[in-house]
Amino acid sequence: MNVNWSSELQVLDRVAPSRDLWADALARAGSPPPHANRGFPGLLWMRPWRRRTVVLGSGLGIASLAAAILVALGTFSAGAAYAVTTNPDGTITITMSQLSALPALNDELAQDGLPIKAVPVTADCPFNPNQGLPTLPGGSGSGLLPTDSITIGTSEIASEGGIDVIGVKEISPGRFYFMSAGTRPPGPSCINTAAFG
Amino acid sequence: MSEDAIERVYRDSGTQLWRGIYAFTGGRADIADDAVAEAFARALAESGRIRSPLPWLYRVAFRQAAKALQDERRQDRTPAEPQAERADDPAPNRSLGALALLTPQQRAVVFLFYYADLSIAEIARATGSSRVAVRVQLHRAREGLRRRYGSAAAMREPSCLGGTDERELV
Numbered sequence: 001m002n003v004n005w006s007s008e009l010q011v012l013d014r015v016a017p018s019r020d021l022w023a024d025a026l027a028r029a030g031s032p033p034p035h036a037n038r039g040f041p042g043l044l045w046m047r048p049w050r051r052r053t054v055v056l057g058s059g060l061g062i063a064s065l066a067a068a069i070l071v072a073l074g075t076f077s078a079g080a081a082y083a084v085t086t087n088p089d090g091t092i093t094i095t096m097s098q099l100s101a102l103p104a105l106n107d108e109l110a111q112d113g114l115p116i117k118a119v120p121v122t123a124d125c126p127f128n129p130n131q132g133l134p135t136l137p138g139g140s141g142s143g144l145l146p147t148d149s150i151t152i153g154t155s156e157i158a159s160e161g162g163i164d165v166i167g168v169k170e171i172s173p174g175r176f177y178f179m180s181a182g183t184r185p186p187g188p189s190c191i192n193t194a195a196f197g
Numbered sequence: 198m199s200e201d202a203i204e205r206v207y208r209d210s211g212t213q214l215w216r217g218i219y220a221f222t223g224g225r226a227d228i229a230d231d232a233v234a235e236a237f238a239r240a241l242a243e244s245g246r247i248r249s250p251l252p253w254l255y256r257v258a259f260r261q262a263a264k265a266l267q268d269e270r271r272q273d274r275t276p277a278e279p280q281a282e283r284a285d286d287p288a289p290n291r292s293l294g295a296l297a298l299l300t301p302q303q304r305a306v307v308f309l310f311y312y313a314d315l316s317i318a319e320i321a322r323a324t325g326s327s328r329v330a331v332r333v334q335l336h337r338a339r340e341g342l343r344r345r346y347g348s349a350a351a352m353r354e355p356s357c358l359g360g361t362d363e364r365e366l367v
Contacts (some may be wrong), residue, residue, distance in 0.1 A: 008294050021207070021233050025240075029239075111248070
């Protein structure tokens with residue numbers, strides 16, 4: 001069988017979108033999803049913050065408030081400031097060693113088209129995602145070890161046209177607390193420390 | 198990058214992008230519609246940080262389409278069904294001709310190389326893979342047809358060993 005791809009691919013000249021997808025894209029980018037405005041001033045909508053789950057090497061699991069997010073203790077190659085890994089199950093793992101890597105990390109996430117934004121946690125940030133929402137039980141990771149990576153399932157938030165915003169709080173060099181929330185893009189540029197409880 | 202600039206990309210290349218996703222999915226216009234609309238929606242949201250919109254859009258749309266196919270396979274899969282017996286690719290549309298004989302990944306790189314006329318480097322960026330992986334997929338697309346039909350398929354192929362992005366004829 002001799003295949004001339006130039007002619008074979010001409011079959012695609014006969015197919016085209018059945019509707020104006022630009023209008024569809026504008027609607028997705030500009031319109032809030034049906035469950036918008038759940039009480040956050042300044043945000044169209046926001047899912048409640050989800051507390052991370054830390055999985056220890058022994059297999060000991062600590063309860064998570066949401067299945068969509070998982071923080072795992074992992075190894076990190078020396079020298080790299082961050083790493084973004086797509087897992088076989090579709091989740092994304094972000095590994096960090098330096099808080100200063102956030103801008104470069106966000107650039108890569110954007111270049112990859114991933115609906116994720118990582119922001120620092122600061123005491124003076126006006127944004128506290130817990131305002132207006134029921135307080136989550138437990139503390140901000142008390143009893144849990146700081147870690148260096150977070151694994152996020154983005155399909156749910158992406159299907160709603162949103163992004164996952166990760167609050168990153170450095171506890172010690174190379175060790176962080178992470179929290180994640182769904183929001184409308186572009187999302188906040190920081191998260192108040194109080195959000196961690 | 199402004200909204201107007203992204204709209205220009207859509208007007209200039211949106212249909213081609215859609216055809217790439219259509220080929221990748223084996224002729225699934227519904228998934229192509231959704232993936233392309235979603236890619237441009239995300240481009241609008243991330244417009245300030247996109248340097249090369251077309252490879253970025255391809256990558257987002259391919260990823261979106263791959264996830265849609267994956268979700269469909271999961272929904273269709275019954276617990277008693279051995280996963281190994283599942284085809285990696287849902288039955289492609291026969292109107293795709295020889296393209297239907299390829300895997301989704303091979304269809305994607307064949308489309309981008311022979312139809313969209315992208316370089317190996319651009320295809321690597323568009324598909325989120327390495328240049329070597331792109332060359333391998335192109336090579337396998339040719340070899341797969343050769344094994345199936347017992348003769349060499351006359352397709353242009355980049356130099357798999359040369360390490361360049363030249364669009365060479367073999």
